[in-house]
Amino acid sequence: xxxxxxxxxxxxxxxxxxxxxxxxxxxxxxxxxxxxxxxxxxxxxxxxxxxxxxxxxxxxxxxxxxxxxxxxxxxxxxxxxxxxxxxxxxxxxxxxxxxxxxxxxxxxxxxxxxxxxxxxxxxxxxxxxxxxxxxxxxxxxxxxxxxxxxxxxxxxxxxxxxxxxxxxxxxxxxxxxxxxxxxxxxxxxxxxxxxxxxxxxxxxxxxxxxxxxxxxxxxxxxxxxxxxxxxxxxxxxxxxxxxxxxxxxxxxxxxxxxxxxxxxxxxxxxxxxxxxxxxxxxxxxxxxxxxxxxxxxxxxxxxxxxxxxxxxxxxxxxxxxxxxxxxxxxxxxxxxxxxxxxxxxxxxxxxxxxxxxxxxxxxxxxxxxxxxxxxxxxxxxxxxxxxxxxxxxxxxxxxxxxxxxxxxxxxxxxxxxxxxxxxxxxxxxxxxxxxxxxxxxxxxxxxxxxxxxxxxxxxxxxxxxxxxxxxxxxxxxxx
Numbered sequence: 262x263x264x265x266x267x268x269x270x271x272x273x274x275x276x277x278x279x280x281x282x283x284x285x286x287x288x289x290x291x292x293x294x295x296x297x298x299x300x301x302x303x304x305x306x307x308x309x310x311x312x313x314x315x316x317x318x319x320x321x322x323x324x325x326x327x328x329x330x331x332x333x334x335x336x337x338x339x340x341x342x343x344x345x346x347x348x349x350x351x352x353x354x355x356x357x358x359x360x361x362x363x364x365x366x367x368x369x370x371x372x373x374x375x376x377x378x379x380x381x382x383x384x385x386x387x388x389x390x391x392x393x394x395x396x397x398x399x400x401x402x403x404x405x406x407x408x409x410x411x412x413x414x415x416x417x418x419x420x421x422x423x424x425x426x427x428x429x430x431x432x433x434x435x436x437x438x439x440x441x442x443x444x445x446x447x448x449x450x451x452x453x454x455x456x457x458x459x460x461x462x463x464x465x466x467x468x469x470x471x472x473x474x475x476x477x478x479x480x481x482x483x484x485x486x487x488x489x490x491x492x493x494x495x496x497x498x499x500x501x502x503x504x505x506x507x508x509x510x511x512x513x514x515x516x517x518x519x520x521x522x523x524x525x526x527x528x529x530x531x532x533x534x535x536x537x538x539x540x541x542x543x544x545x546x547x548x549x550x551x552x553x554x555x556x557x558x559x560x561x562x563x564x565x566x567x568x569x570x571x572x573x574x575x576x577x578x579x580x581x582x583x584x585x586x587x588x589x590x591x592x593x594x595x596x597x598x599x600x601x602x603x604x605x606x607x608x609x610x611x612x613x614x615x616x617x618x619x620x621x622x623x624x625x626x627x628x629x630x631x632x633x634x635x636x637x638x639x640x641x642x643x644x645x646x647x648x649x650x651x652x653x654x655x656x657x658x659x660x661x662x663x664x665x666x667x668x669x670x671x672x673x674x675x676x677x678x679x680x681x682x683x684x685x686x687x688x689x690x691x692x693x694x695x696x697x698x699x700x701x702x703x704x705x706x707x708x709x710x711x712x713x714x715x716x717x718x719x720x721x722x723x724x725x726x727x728x729x730x731x732x733x734x735x736x737x738x739x740x
Contacts, residue, residue, distance in 0.1 A: 267660055269669040270342040273676050275645075277335050280680050282641060283634070284328030288368070289402050289447065290454025291321045292395035294481060299388045309473045313481075315379075316694065317458075322376055323690050327683050329369070334676065342669065346652055346662035353418055353428045354411065357404040364401035368394055402450065403443045410438035412653050413644065414507045420656070437507055441500035442644075448493040449640065452593065452633040455485025460630030461695075463623045471618070479626060480616065486629050487597035494594060497587075498553075504647075505554050508654060509563035510572075511647035514579035516550050517543065518564045525550040525562040530584055533577045538565075540580070574649050582642035589636035596625055 295317055302310035340347050371393040378387050410433070417432025418425055433439065459482030462475045505512045513519075517528050519538035527550045531543020548558035565573050604615040616622065648654055652662045 266665065266667065266669050267663045269673045270663045271659065273669070273673040274335075274338055274342055276673075276680070277331065277338055277676060278641070278645075279638065280684075281328065281331040281335055282637070284324050284331060285402050285405075286450035286453040286637060287321070287324045287457075288328055288398045289450035290485070291317060291324070292391055292398055293451070294454060294458065294485060295321065296388070296391050296395060297481060299391065303384055303388055309477055312474055313478055318376065319694055320691065322372065323687065323694075325368075325372055327687055329365075330683065331680065332365075334679070341672075342664050343652070343662045344664055346657060349423070349425055349657065350418075350653060353425065354408045354433060356430050357408045357411075357433045361401050361404035364397045364404060368397040368401060371397070399447065399450075402446065406443050406446045407433045407436075407439045409644070410442040411436050413442070413511075413648055414438040414503070415653050415656055418656075438503055441496060441503050444496045445493070445500050445640070448489045448496055449633070449637045451489045452486045452493065453630075453637050455482045455487075455489065456593070456629035456631075456633035458482030458630075459486060460627045463627035466618065467620065467623050467627070476614075476618070479623075483600075483616070483626050483629065486593060486633055487600055490590065490594045490597045493590060497590070502554065505562070508647070510565060510568050510574060511579070511643075512554075513563060513565045513567075514574040514576040514647055515583040515643060516562075517576060517580040518550065518562060520566050521561065521564040523551060523559045523561045524548050525560075525564075527553065528580075531580075533580045535576060572650060574647050579643055579647045582639040582646065585639040586636045586643060589632040589639070593629055593632055593636075596629065 295314060298310050298317065299314040301307070302314060371390050374382075375387065375390045375394060378390060382390070414437050415432075416436045417429030419427040459479055462479035462482065465475045466479060501512065501515075504515075516525075517531065517533040517540045518525055524547070526548065527546040528540050529544040529546065531540035533540045550562055551558050551560040554560060554562060565576065600616060603617065607613070607615050607617075650658050650660070652659045
């Protein structure tokens with residue numbers, strides 16, 4: 262026994278979720294990037310696009326396998342650690358869980374077809390098998406997200422004496438929180454995948470690998486993360502408005518607002534002190550929160566005081582996580598705006614490549630990966646910690662849902678050991694896959710290989726790549 266049963270159950274579930282969600286986001290984002298790279302290969306016949314596709318396909322297979330193992334552990338944990346929750350609400354969440362299972366099986370089938378079909382299917386048929394992988398992988402994650410959104414905003418359920426007497430089967434899929442939370446997670450997955458891909462190839466280029474293989478990998482990842490960033494800003498605002506309407510205490514914890522008031526300020530950063538209700542070292546923007554939520558300064562925002570102290574979320578944790586998410590997201594958004602402006606200026610001046618490849622730009626690109634991952638994990642902390650002490654908001658507390666069986670501490674220790682083993686195996690496998698551009702590309706023509714000091718040659722090769730890509734696009738449009 263490591264701690265109390267409740268604490269051990271919460272730690273084990275939180276650890277498992279944090280581990281699994283990293284693989285879930287790649288299961289959503291990576292197949293869509295593969296559709297792009299293999300599609301480019303089909304249109305151009307360029308060996309660089311094929312090399313990227315083959316390398317990413319191997320990575321996808323490894324991540325899929327480990328994600329399947331970690332997800333299976335989670336499915337057992339729901340029943341073993343939270344039996345009262347599953348007993349009461351298992352029927353409510355049965356449809357999204359069932360649909361997720363079908364989506365997962367479809368994804369697994371087509372992953373097998375894709376991996377073993379390289380020499381057995383025509384190139385076009387092989388590319389087409391990616392679409393069911395991407396669609397089912399996306400749906401698999403989104404079905405789970407809708408279940409979580411229902412736990413945040415439970416609707417369509419009638420209870421009598423603590424027992425569910427009627428439930429709408431589609432309630433988790435059509436509830437108020439389903440659309441914003443699903444879109445928010447989908448864009449986060451694209452940003453994480455694109456950011457990590459950009460970071461991997463940016464680091465390779467910073468180490469001197471200025472070949473077309475690294476330049477294109479960097480460009481695909483960077484475009485994905487930067488293109489999703491402004492859309493995520495809009496969706497995040499949409500999600501926050503749903504939280505303000507249905508979970509006002511969570512919004513108050515996010516913004517460290519202790520009291521209900523109009524002209525509510527927007528607090529940036531700082532450490533919330535629950536004893537005094539003040540945020541130390543924070544920057545207050547007068548009327549900011551009222552204006553953002555209601556487009557007027559005198560809008561009344563409900564504070565933490567709408568709930569008794571024992572029912573309030575852990576505001577210091579929620580506020581810090583929210584600021585981390587927003588700060589990392591805004592940093593990526595700022596880079597997206599800067600890259601766009603520079604690209605427009607360079608296009609008008611006839612300068613190629615449109616995205617500079619100098620060291621500062623590559624460092625900025627490399628940081629998009631960690632920033633996106635931190636933002637995603639912090640966002641999930643906001644979602645889960647902001648709902649506390651409820652497992653189903655306003656209906657069942659975490660304490661009521663937890664198991665009363667003993668020995669959970671040993672289960673937690675075993676889970677940590679298994680997951681650390683999986684993480685170590687993953688690192689070793691990915692390091693073996695991180696071999697850079699395949700040797701056969703060395704004879705594929707000028708601009709494929711180069712050194713970090715040869716920036717002008719790299720820029721010229723990148724300009725040639727971009728020109729060839731644009732020509733292919735025009736040819737495809739004409740057809």
